[in-house]
Amino acid sequence: xxxxxxxxxxxxxxxxxxxxxxxxxxxxxxxxxxxxxxxxxxxxxxxxxxxxxxxxxxxxxxxxxxxxxxxxxxxxxxxxxxxxxxxxxxxxxxxxxxxxxxxxxxxxxxxxxxxxxxxxxxxxxxxxxxxxxxxxxxxxxxxxxxxxxxxxxxxxxxxxxxxxxxxxxxxxxxxxxxxxxxxxxxxxxxxxxxxxxxxxxxxxxxxxxxxxxxxxxxxxxxxxxxxxxxxxxxxxxxxxxxxxxxxxxxxxxxxxxxxxxxxxxxxxxxxxxxxxxxxxxxxxxxxxxxxxxxxxxxxxxxxxxxxxxxxxxxxxxx
Amino acid sequence: xxxxxxxxxxxxxxxxxxxxxxxxxxxxxxxxxxxxxxxxxxxxxxxxxxxxxxxxxxxxxxxxxxxxxxxxxxxxxxxxxxxxxxxxxxxxxxxxxxxxxxxxxxxxxxxxxxxxxxxxxxxxxxxxxxxxxxxxxxxxxxxxxxxxxxxxxxxxxxxxxxxxxxxxxxxxxxxxxxxxxxxxxxxxxxxxxxxxxxxxxxxxxxxxxxxxxxxxxxxxxxxxxxxxxxxxxxxxxxxxxxxxxxxxxxxxxxxxxxxxxxxxxxxxxxxxxxxxxxxxxxxxxxxxxxxxxxxxxxxxxxxxxxxxxxxxxxxxxxxxxxxxxxxxxxxxxxxxxxxxxxxxxxxxxxxxxxxxxxxxxxxxxxxxxxxxxxxxxxxxxxxxxxxxxxxxxxxxxx
Ligand SMILES: Nc1ncnc2c1ncn2[C@@H]1O[C@H](COP(=O)(O)OP(=O)(O)OP(=O)(O)O)[C@@H](O)[C@H]1O
Ligand SMILES: [Mg+2]
Numbered sequence: 001x002x003x004x005x006x007x008x009x010x011x012x013x014x015x016x017x018x019x020x021x022x023x024x025x026x027x028x029x030x031x032x033x034x035x036x037x038x039x040x041x042x043x044x045x046x047x048x049x050x051x052x053x054x055x056x057x058x059x060x061x062x063x064x065x066x067x068x069x070x071x072x073x074x075x076x077x078x079x080x081x082x083x084x085x086x087x088x089x090x091x092x093x094x095x096x097x098x099x100x101x102x103x104x105x106x107x108x109x110x111x112x113x114x115x116x117x118x119x120x121x122x123x124x125x126x127x128x129x130x131x132x133x134x135x136x137x138x139x140x141x142x143x144x145x146x147x148x149x150x151x152x153x154x155x156x157x158x159x160x161x162x163x164x165x166x167x168x169x170x171x172x173x174x175x176x177x178x179x180x181x182x183x184x185x186x187x188x189x190x191x192x193x194x195x196x197x198x199x200x201x202x203x204x205x206x207x208x209x210x211x212x213x214x215x216x217x218x219x220x221x222x223x224x225x226x227x228x229x230x231x232x233x234x235x236x237x238x239x240x241x242x243x244x245x246x247x248x249x250x251x252x253x254x255x256x257x258x259x260x261x262x263x264x265x266x267x268x269x270x271x272x273x274x275x276x277x278x279x280x281x282x283x284x285x286x287x288x289x290x291x292x293x294x295x296x297x298x299x300x301x302x303x304x305x306x307x308x309x310x311x312x313x314x315x316x317x318x
Numbered sequence: 319x320x321x322x323x324x325x326x327x328x329x330x331x332x333x334x335x336x337x338x339x340x341x342x343x344x345x346x347x348x349x350x351x352x353x354x355x356x357x358x359x360x361x362x363x364x365x366x367x368x369x370x371x372x373x374x375x376x377x378x379x380x381x382x383x384x385x386x387x388x389x390x391x392x393x394x395x396x397x398x399x400x401x402x403x404x405x406x407x408x409x410x411x412x413x414x415x416x417x418x419x420x421x422x423x424x425x426x427x428x429x430x431x432x433x434x435x436x437x438x439x440x441x442x443x444x445x446x447x448x449x450x451x452x453x454x455x456x457x458x459x460x461x462x463x464x465x466x467x468x469x470x471x472x473x474x475x476x477x478x479x480x481x482x483x484x485x486x487x488x489x490x491x492x493x494x495x496x497x498x499x500x501x502x503x504x505x506x507x508x509x510x511x512x513x514x515x516x517x518x519x520x521x522x523x524x525x526x527x528x529x530x531x532x533x534x535x536x537x538x539x540x541x542x543x544x545x546x547x548x549x550x551x552x553x554x555x556x557x558x559x560x561x562x563x564x565x566x567x568x569x570x571x572x573x574x575x576x577x578x579x580x581x582x583x584x585x586x587x588x589x590x591x592x593x594x595x596x597x598x599x600x601x602x603x604x605x606x607x608x609x610x611x612x613x614x615x616x617x618x619x620x621x622x623x624x625x626x627x628x629x630x631x632x633x634x635x636x637x638x639x640x641x642x643x644x645x646x647x648x649x650x651x652x653x654x655x656x657x658x659x660x661x662x663x664x665x666x667x668x669x670x671x672x673x674x675x676x677x678x679x680x681x682x683x684x685x686x687x688x689x690x691x692x693x694x695x696x697x698x699x700x701x702x703x704x705x706x707x708x709x710x711x712x713x714x715x716x
Pocket of ligand 2: 361362363477
């Protein structure tokens with residue numbers, strides 16, 4: 001009876017089973033197959049092997065597809081433009097990196113540009129995390145009149161395309177005289193609807209009794225927020241940091257509009273300014289691009305670890 | 319330490335729910351008061367108003383003679399133990415216990431001293447540096463207690479603090495908390511569902527029904543002299559057998575209760591305790607008898623002193639036997655009883671058996687007595703221990 005049911009399961013892996021077979025919980029159940037069903041058991045093991053190998057092959061292909069362009073950027077950043085377009089292509093690093101850097105600095109004042117980008121994205125992230133998490137907390141845990149309306153309004157703004165906002169925002173900035181200032185690049189998108197919603201959702205599951213316990217213990221609202229509530233939503237905070245930082249780091253249209261002189265440019269704006277020139281220096285652009293990727297990687301790797309450890313820590317259990 | 323006074327306190331939630339109505343209750347300095355009642359009767363709400371976690375809609379709440387209606391929890395200086403313990407998950411046991419003291423800007427050495435002293439009392443010393451998630455349920459419960467006692471507050475508030483523990487641990491913690499409270503002498507309000515906790519732990523038990531205080535008295539007194547049908551039905555486990563019966567006049571004697579084909583004569587002691595029974599002759603009353611106020615009749619048992627029925631179920635509990643007997647009495651199925659039973663299904667069963675004229679009564683006997691299911695049993699009733707209530711307003715006929 002048992003063996004036959006196992007066989008049925010073993011013989012019907014065609015319903016998309018292959019891709020997931022390596023991790024399905026039903027597999028261990030097939031392992032201790034009765035001696036009389038040995039053939040079916042061996043076949044099941046073989047199937048599992050094949051599925052595993054297939055999955056690894058797929059993963060490797062996926063990784064290559066993702067990584068090769070980056071590798072190409074890094075290699076290209078070490079060649080002059082002529083070297084990048086040479087035939088056959090240069091697949092090994094060259095020795096032009098320092099020259100590319102020097103050119104980039106000469107053309108855009110790249111050191112200042114990197115500083116601008118780090119400052120703008122960094123400040124944006126720090127302020128954004130505070131604003132989004134506080135707004136999310138208020139919407140999740142404080143009862144007040146019109147809470148539903150506020151939440152609905154916040155969600156509605158997700159549907160308004162970013163580009164639609166740029167014109168009125170630009171007008172506003174010019175009226176208050178903020179054109180070509182850091183604050184104009186940092187502040188406008190700080191109350192990020194997605195960020196607020198993300199934080200609200202994670203605060204929703206935070207137990208009210210913990211907040212009340214802290215209140216009875218004599219903690220004020222601010223202290224409850226950052227000493228008791230925030231530590232419990234670390235994974236969401238890490239996700240928020242990554243999201244906000246990458247959003248602003250890659251942000252192009254708004255900084256392009258509002259930052260008007262080269263010494264205020266961010267990396268995407270500065271690099272794009274090179275493309276309009278009559279002779280495009282691809283070597284320099286590639287170098288700039290390679291540098292631009294580094295902070296993103298740092299932020300991601302650092303906070304991703306928080307993200308995962310938070311998920312595994314199950315920190316909310318009292 | 320201080321007394322806690324509810325002076326005509328109301329709680330009306332924004333949606334209109336009247337969770338606590340007209341509550342008058344004075345809790346003395348150092349007293350241990352238990353709040354009990356069926357689910358949703360407003361126990362937690364009352365407690366949370368003391369803590370300052372809910373606004374007071376009307377009336378006045380005083381802690382230590384000071385009106386605290388408008389004070390924040392922080393300013394009230396009370397400690398609360400929650401049902402879920404509400405330990406801060408990312409802090410060690412030490413930090414959990416010391417959190418309130420740290421906020422109160424007490425100096426480090428003093429905090430350490432107090433935390434360690436509390437840990438000593440609660441047997442938590444070896445766990446001081448662990449996180450809550452690495453503790454058992456009982457240990458977490460102790461940490462929650464510890465967090466309250468290190469503060470040496472005006473009052474302790476506890477909302478079903480033992481309900482998440484298994485039965486054995488609950489018994490142990492029950493006596494530990496009672497003892498701790500006695501040693502510390504801190505005014506305590508303790509909310510519970512549990513009959514045994516209510517009867518054994520406190521100096522006084524306050525019974526609530528639908529937001530209204532029914533009776534607040536020492537546990538034994540509450541048990542012996544319930545003021546109304548609800549308290550009679552709610553307090554006690556197994557609960558009092560409450561039947562609806564015609565009260566007939568008896569020329570030359572006390573009135574008698576008609577229970578199906580049988581009668582129970584109301585004795586002189588009961589008449590003295592419940593004089594208004596006389597006014598009800600010719601009508602119906604609710605009559606109650608506790609399971610343990612029964613005996614095995616012998617030749618000397620007078621006529622009109624027993625109830626007969628078939629044995630439905632025998633529960634041998636080791637120290638005693640509970641015998642469920644299907645009698646001809648009709649159950650009381652008023653609103654009071656619906657609340658007291660606090661279980662829609664059980665109440666529906668009672669209504670059903672009321673319609674067919676017959677109710678199961680539970681009697682408590684010595685374990686040497688072992689009737690068989692299906693036997694017809696004659697149970698002697700200690701009639702002088704019977705209780706009588708008005709069926710309409712549920713009040714005791716005193
Ligand atoms: N925030 C609220 N808004 C509206 N009604 C509420 C609110 N909190 C509680 N109630 C209502 O108030 C009444 C009393 O609730 P409370 O929590 O005090 O009951 P309880 O006696 O503690 O019950 P339990 O034994 O189930 O804990 C209930 O009817 C409940 O539905
Ligand atoms: Mg409650």
